[in-house]
């Protein structure tokens with residue numbers, strides 16, 4: 001069955017999957033969603049037998065129906081290869097009462113690799129299929145991890161250029177060094193004096209600038225996006241939820257058809273939305289537990305039905321979740337508004353004009369699959385320490401937010417379902433915070449004057465956890481990007497670079 005994609009803000013235009021991937025954002029500013037969410041056409045038992053690559057094909061072919069079997073399989077083969085440091089691609093580790101789904105075994109050691117190893121291949125294939133001859137310029141706003149994963153994926157890919165904007169003072173030292181040392185003649189990295197929301201708003205404004213698009217088109221450029229607003233990011237993320245279920249089944253941890261919970265550390269709402277799509281496809285999921293850090297807009301939204309970004313932006317130890325405008329929530333709002341684009345558009349316009357909107361009681365009923373929780377800084381670090389002490393397992397700050405929220409959920413709801421914590425980054429990406437958490441008084445005074453790379457070595461000495469290649473390489477890497485700009489100057493920077 002062919003699946004077409006429509007915008008969340010009007011139904012006039014329908015596009016194929018490859019066209020949606022090429023465009024990133026719809027012309028009306030809405031996000032592309034599939035007309036229908038397809039159902040899994042494999043039995044759960046069969047899922048348990050497949051490799052990650054085989055399953056990726058079986059899941060994605062249902063959404064990306066205008067890609068041929070050969071095209072899709074070739075994209076998958078190039079994406080999930082030995083860039084990943086383990087054969088399973090997304091292994092599961094049991095610790096302290098939960099299953100940790102480790103999504104950080106790719107090239108840049110965060111879960112963004114799961115989709116961004118694939119997106120460049122999907123996009124270049126889409127360009128060929130649609131006879132696009134312009135150079136594709138990937139514009140990306142990052143809260144720290146998307147940037148590096150997108151840079152690694154698109155570096156030196158013919159026919160593309162990539163520009164990444166990151167909050168200059170809002171990412172970890174390892175995250176920043178990963179980005180500013182990126183090689184590749186087609187890569188460009190810019191720090192902005194602002195936060196992630198500023199970066200994301202700036203990118204969306206550039207996308208919506210029709211004059212600029214026309215100008216650049218004449219010069220042979222067309223924009224696309226590597227952010228999770230691109231449906232080409234979302235679809236590959238559905239795969240690992242199905243895969244995780246298959247792994248638990250194959251290992252005899254659950255029975256066929258048994259419902260499990262997924263607890264997801266959430267920022268832009270892309271990862272957890274993919275879980276919601278997996279549930280809609282028929283995967284037996286009980287609750288989708290949405291874990292926020294102190295920027296708890298989503299927690300408040302699930303509790304009250306009001307989304308309100310008018311609040312202080314807090315810099316936390318889980319910077320990739322420091323977000324007040326969760327773009328992908330729009331896809332859920334649209335869904336629970338009975339797929340009424342006018343209703344969704346009104347709410348998104350209210351979000352732009354006054355920074356908030358409230359859903360109706362009817363719409364609230366559509367949220368019953370979700371549970372919202374949040375963890376403060378103290379509980380996050382305490383959770384890292386607790387899991388390390390109890391299970392000798394080191395988790396990163398984002399994963400710890402999820403683990404902390406799950407504990408509250410379990411207690412409050414007296415829930416007994418098997419729980420999968422989606423583990424989104426290697427602890428080495430956030431070595432300082434993780435080290436602070438696992439540090440013992442008997443280790444002496446915390447070496448706070450040491451830089452983050454020294455702390456990487458100390459974390460390795462203390463815990464014995466192997467340092468990933470992605471971090472080791474940084475020691476010798478040369479800084480190749482040092483542009484910093486005001487948040488109002490993002491568009492000018494793009495024009496300057498493309499001259």
Ligand SMILES: *Cc1c(COP(=O)(O)O)cnc(C)c1O
Pocket residue numbers: 110111112144145146228265266267268269270271272320321398399424425
């Ligand atoms: C991006 C990111 C998140 C948040 O994921 P969303 O899809 O934006 O909700 C959580 N943890 C880490 C480590 C990330 O890089």
